[in-house]
């Protein structure tokens with residue numbers, strides 16, 4: 042009987058499971074090839090390529106279709122690339138045609154511009170497919186809310202692309218360093234930054250330009266706007282939403298709380314305001330009311346200087362954690378008032394600083410007195426995987442009923458509420474409060 046479970050039915054029956062339960066390995070074994078997941082990629086631009094690069098390394102993922110409105114460039118290139126990797130696929134310009142014709146899909150991975158996310162996600166969920174949708178979940182709260190509602194209504198899985206939620210280094214910091222060892226003790230302040238270099242707008246060679254009728258049909262005024270959609274109101278959320286959503290999501294995760302207020306200042310100070318409607322520079326301060334007390338979190342996005350890179354620093358009264366998706370950053374600093382951390386080094390939660398191993402162990406480790414205090418390290422790496430692979434694996438394993446989603450629609454929504462409000466605060470030029478029920482759908 043078990044052997045008769047076919048691939049499609051298996052995927053359907055395990056669908057509900059991603060939200061909570063696990064499937065017995067015997068059922069999976071019986072399903073055999075049933076473990077394969079047929080997918081389509083919707084949006085084959087820069088991020089679509091990054092996700093594909095990871096998905097090609099995940100066993101059991103079968104690309105069946107690609108959809109992208111840029112036929113002469115991204116669509117053709119991606120379709121050919123997938124064929125090279127022996128993923129026979131059909132190429133579509135319009136997602137509706139793809140959903141009409143492709144009848145053996147299990148899931149769609151969406152990496153289109155933010156203003157398309159709600160329509161694409163809702164249509165795919167309604168078509169009975171599981172969805173991995175890139176952040177920002179939507180450029181509007183109404184859009185993001187409708188996605189949560191459709192996921193609930195259809196019972197399909199919806200993972201939002203805040204990939205740090207599945208990153209083994211971030212999971213280690215949250216589960217072991219903060220929760221188990223409590224190395225920071227009471228977190229009082231946070232400093233998050235994403236500093237990007239100044240750069241020219243993207244441009245495409247004339248021979249690859251999309252005709253105006255197609256651009257208009259899909260919501261773009263011109264080819265330059267199509268290439269640089271992030272900067273436009275109504276299409277993206279600007280650098281603060283684009284980049285900040287990743288990091289402000291981590292603030293809420295690690296604190297176990299959503300913000301209670303935000304104050305922000307920013308503007309388009311450097312680029313041309315006509316082609317950069319969203320702010321190129323934003324500095325915001327969020328307030329959180331946690332069980333341990335108030336936390337104030339500074340967050341900045343700048344687009345004119347990259348020297349300081351990108352990171353999140355959590356500061357507590359016993360220690361500091363600085364982490365970044367970039368593997369080059371990941372340090373933990375002990376306050377002199379904290380008990381020694383030898384026990385946690387032995388347990389593998391942190392790695393001792395090189396200086397402390399070689400030198401006098403009783404050396405003063407006081408961040409107030411030392412310009413560069415000894416840095417303990419996070420002893421966990423990516424296991425040879427690129428940043429997005431674990432989050433995609435989590436999504437596919439949730440479809441198989443083996444794991445729970447690490448970033449379901451409800452969490453993506455909470456983050457959307459938090460980041461979109463900062464843009465509002467810049468515009469209003471005042472402190473804005475969040476009502477508790479604002480984070481609920």
Ligand SMILES: NC(=O)c1ccc[n+]([C@@H]2O[C@H](COP(=O)([O-])OP(=O)(O)OC[C@H]3O[C@@H](n4cnc5c(N)ncnc54)[C@H](O)[C@@H]3O)[C@@H](O)[C@H]2O)c1
Pocket residue numbers: 083084085086087088089108109110111115134136152153154155157175176177202203204259267268283
């Ligand atoms: N998680 C991350 O770290 C990360 C990083 C970069 C981008 N992203 C997100 O991925 C998404 C895509 O960003 P990008 O940098 O790849 O942008 P991009 O402009 O490079 O690619 C977007 C692609 O979508 C296509 N497209 C536009 N409208 C479409 C439609 N209606 N139907 C089908 N295809 C359509 C475009 O032709 C283009 O190929 C955004 O939501 C972005 O925020 C996430």
